[in-house]
Amino acid sequence: MMADGAAGPPGTSASASVARPRVVMPLRRAAVAFSPADAGLNHGAVLFAKLVFAATLPLFAQVFYYLNEYPPPYLLSKGWPFLTLPLALYAMARMKLPVGGMFLVVLAYALGFTPLVSMIQLGNGFLDALTTTIKAWPFTYYFSLSAMLALLAVPVTSIRKVVLAFGAATFVLMVLIYLAAPTSWYANNPADSKLLLYDLERGYRVYMPMFFGMILVFFLARSFILRRNVLFALAIALAFLPMLFIFKQRAAIAAAVVVVAYGMTMSLPPKARRIIFGAALLGMAAGIVFIAYKLGLFSGGSLDGAKDALGASLSVRQNSSALAFAFLGDDPMRWTFGVGATTRFSTTTLNDIFGNDQFFIADLGWIGVIFEYGVIGAALLAVLYIWCFIYVFRLTRDLADAFTLALADYVLYLLVSSAVYSVVFTPGELGVVMALIVHLDRQRRRTPCPPASRGPLHRGISRTLGNSHATRHVTLGRAGAPRSAG
Known part of the structure; x- marks a missing residue:
């Protein structure tokens, strides 16, 4: 048959021609469902994803990991790495995650090699040696949370709301x-x-x-940098009040101040940044000299003044450091590979070995890491954390999203606080932050961005208001100070 309107071959009648059937390709189905029933299913799936994410995120973030006075969440938190292990294996096999290879190297060393070392150096039994790996298993949260976010397709706005709501709840509950x-x-x-x-x-x-409280503080700081709204500055000051008078962890608070100051400084023009960094270094040196002078260290005094000023926490750390160094001694094998660790359920604990119940390896920073994992293990962990920081810094330096920048700031916070707190105390925090940043970045890349006007020195975000066009320049990473231009 020929198409209608077309002339047939000689000897055929035009009236005999019949219209050829037309094939119509269906349009691609939109993201919104066709029917109300489908829309209900889609809404139900999104709601389910939000609830699962909100319910499991505190477990990934190790909120209850050391709260043994509350057995149900404590035990669930201890078993969470194994409950989510299928998700971690799925991510390892099917998802290409940045820095994933280094996470696997650290896991192989901490889970496979260090237990054997503890059996040799501390006399752990096989089961006791396996039990000591429990605090290193949360490194797998990078993979398991990444898989969960990908499979559930948790909306970006929901992630932001849940994390910040937990941050606000942290301060409310504290008070x-x-x-x-x-x-x-x-x-x-x-x-x-x-x-x-x-x-x-x-x-x-x-x-x-x-964990969530610090992210909220960094979010407020980044929001102040980007929007220059004094309300965010007041909120930052309000958040530090309960930390100073209720939380009272000096090292954690000092690390938070350093990270907030870093964000503020990086928003300035290059010349101002150099001046501030130089002034900070001089001030730090002068502060160290002044404190040493007040403690009488220049006159040949002992650390008794420091003990009186800083209290029992310094005494405990000094005692733990002395015990750790004495046990490592001059044995090159112990310094190279560490000695492993014990748990409070082990047949022989470190407290039994040292004859002291005030030995806390988690409060020794990198000294504790070397004690447990050796110089090799400490180097692997340092490479992992620094690599993660470099990755998130490069990923977020051109972003104007305060939430993603706050997550990146938390990686810096982990590095700064590692001088006092061991990086394997709550390693799941690094995995959670990395998983969230990677997921947000991939969702952002899938969403088409509106064209932005760009100047030679600053990147801007264009906003159209009515019939007029205005470009608002904001601080993006290492760009200059925010300013408006018509």
Whole structure:
């Protein structure tokens, strides 16, 4: 048959021609469902993804990992790496994650080699040696959380809302616990309570898990940098008040101040940045000299003045450091590969070996890492954390998203605080931050961005208001200070 309107071959009648059937290709189905029933299913799936993400994120972030006074969430948190292991294996096999290879190297060393070392150096049994790896397993959260985010397709806005809501809840709960908890609930020995602590120097304090709280502080700081709204500055000051008077962890607070100051400084023009960095280095050197002078170290005095000024925390750390160095001794094998660790359930614990129940390896920073994993293990962990920081720095230096920048700031916070807190104390935090940053970046790349006007010195974000066009220049990574141009 010929198409209608076309002339047939000689000898055929035009009236005999019949229209040829037309093939019509269907349009691609939109993201929105066709029917109300389909729309309901889509809404239900999104709601399910949000609920699963909100319910499991505190477990990934190790919020309850050391709160043994609350057995249900504590035990669930301890078993969470193994419950999510199928997700981690899926991500290792099917997802190409940045820095994933280095995570696997660290996991292989910490889970496969260090337990054998502990059997040789500390006399651990096979099961005791395997038990000591429990604190290194959260490194797998980078893979398991990445897989969960990809499979559930958690919306970006939901991720931001959930994390920031948990951050706000952290400060609210801290204040409520401090006001409501009776003094009899506080303990002066961290072995008896991890949340409510008391000592003579700092008094009553709430050792709140601050993963989400710190991200909220960094988000407020980045929002202030980008928007120049004084309300964000007031919110930052308000957030530091409970940290100073209730949380009272000096090293964590100091690290947070350094990260906030770093973000503020990086938003300035290059010349101003150099001046501030130089002034900061001079101020740091002068502060160290002044403190040493006040403590009487220049006159041949001992560290007794420092002990009196900083309290029991310095005494405990000094005692733990002395015990660690004495045990490592002059044995090159111990310095190279470490000696492993024990748990409180081990047949022989480190407290039994040292004859001291105030030995806390997690409070020794990189000294504790070398003690447990050796110089080789410490080098691998340093490479992992520095590599993650370099990756997120490069990824976010041209972004104007305060939330993603806050997540990147948390990687820097982990590096700064590692001088005091061991990087394997809560390694899941690094995995969670990296998984969120990578997921947000991939979602951002899939979303088409509107064209942005770019100047020779600054990158701008164009906004159209009515019939007029205005370009607002904001601080992007190492760009100059924000300013508006018509």
